[in-house]
Amino acid sequence: MHNESKDHAGLAEDFNKDERRVEWHDETLWWVRQKRDKAANGIAEWEQLREAASQIKNNVLSNLAAYLLQFEEKAIANGVIVHWAADANEHNQIVHSILKKHGLNKIIKSKSMLTEECHLNEYFKHQGVEVIDTDLGERIVQLAGEAPSHIVLPCIHKKKEEIGELFHEHLGTPKGNADPQFLTNAARLHLRDKFLTRKVALTGVNFAIAETGEFVVCTNEGNADMGAHLADVHIACMGIEKIIPQRKHLGYFLRLLARSATGQPITTYSSHFKQPRKGQELHIVLVDNGRSRQLGRADFRNSLKCIRCGACMNTCPVYRRSGGHSYHTAIAGPIGSILAPNLDMTKYADLPFASTLCGSCTNVCPVKIDIHEQLYKWRQVLVKEGHAPAVKKMGMQGMTFTLSNPSIYHIAGKAGRWMMKNIPFVVSNKMNPWFKQREMPEPPANSFTEWYKKNRKPTP
């Protein structure tokens, strides 16, 4: 799906080849960010809400083992079958085993970033199981053979003409029709048939309540409910950090989630699943996949407070201009860049560097995760542990050498100024990453040391 050999900078470069698309992407996400601001500013106690949500999540992380046990006990009492998966592989095998038990090889799925993280679709492809994503944006990227580029807006990188073309090819809509209303209705008819004929529906989980054993799923489209209430088997997959202690806490989180995500006061549906409906089987799969490890990293555990609103992506100047796919991981953007290195430091060593550290992500986060500070801390951990990108490593070694030798520092400064003045093409070329989309500065006539020697006043 992604080009595995390229890092964030390389993939961002690909995305940046189409400047008009980049402009559009940037402006559209900024517009979503502005809607979020309007919604947040409409609530006088917004900051207090964020603080409360943050403290609730702190408590959850500090007492997670007990909450998980409480949740499991209540869920079982509610008639739910609970599974525990240590990693992505085990998660995929558990879901598969439920299908096999029923002799089925077809499944429909509403939005679940966890199953993206576990590469469930790819796993099922190899196992001969048909998966159909039912969220419109996810269905679009699935038809295109791509991964979602944004956790809330999965196909925000696509233009409607491309979607029209995809639907023409796969759903038989008339060629050239790119009207969003028309295409949405075509998808509605196409997916309604799937809802009515598939026997197993998988959903994600937004919040799982320890006190009651119920879980809440938020959607605007109604696809999670269409799937779950028609299917014989409902499988809900969740990361272990999705727990909140009490139902009453939803008062905070549901006020924060949609306003932060899209600027809506609430999603159209906030569905509370507690017991299976009569004759139905309801499964919950609790997945670790590195979360317990992240919990042990004092500097990074706060990333587990995330409620997946996507606000940090919409506001990020790097995300908006590099596109979600440049992050080559299931969860893109600032939050994804602090989650991914926990999964694989080598593979995702580039991501904490894909940031200006401007701090906007931290400012909009509804649960007050110190995202930009964690990005900065990851850089230090990654360099220390030898995962820094080769070019950066060379550059830093060169700088260390130069800065620790005063005479070499002087010579290097002189040489640099002379070259920029007399042979500027040495630095102003494509080999120099600082020259990309930037003008190099005018070289000063002399160094600060030379200037100081000439201008200092004699001491009285």
Next chain:
Amino acid sequence: MDHHTSSNNRYTSLGAGDSKERILALVKQNQPDFTDLPAIVNFKQEYDDVAEKFITVLRGIGSLVYVVEGYDQIAGIIKENFADARRIVSTCDELASIAEINKMYEDPHLLEDVDLFITSSNLAVAENGAAWITDKQLSERVLPFIAQEIALVINKKNIVETMHDAYDKIADEEYGFAVFIAGPSKTADIEQSLVLGAHGPKMMTVFVVE
């Protein structure tokens, strides 16, 4: 298959059945020192007119709102607005003259041709236009989603200001399934163009009973 787990997997030597104990042991070992759960605060909102706020928000999210005196008026409006509807299902006994009432269905799939579903809600929220429906009000859970359109009857006195007030009321409520519904189903996945009627109802009508 999975690239992430190969290098960092702590579980490879363990059988599947051990995962629960293993996860819980790691969580216990790695979770930080206990921090208290903050006391729940209800950030009270004082709207001049709670019903007015509810109606304004509902219209803003694409719903049609009627302020009515009672079920006779509701039946009249539905007869007029849904003259073409072939199948209307309701859980409101008062609407027996115009709808299929409270039938138990053997199979939820049999509801695929419902044009309009009408139910009542005993709790609605002014700040976001959401109405609370539990499976006590639903003979089949899929009804409010599978119907082409949905209508809700809400008594004005059941409208509360915020989600805090709503959860104060339902904190201990028993149900198997329940849902807050705010407006018709919608999507903006194609270039952020808002389209009403994604997979659920294309339109929502709300009757606020004075």
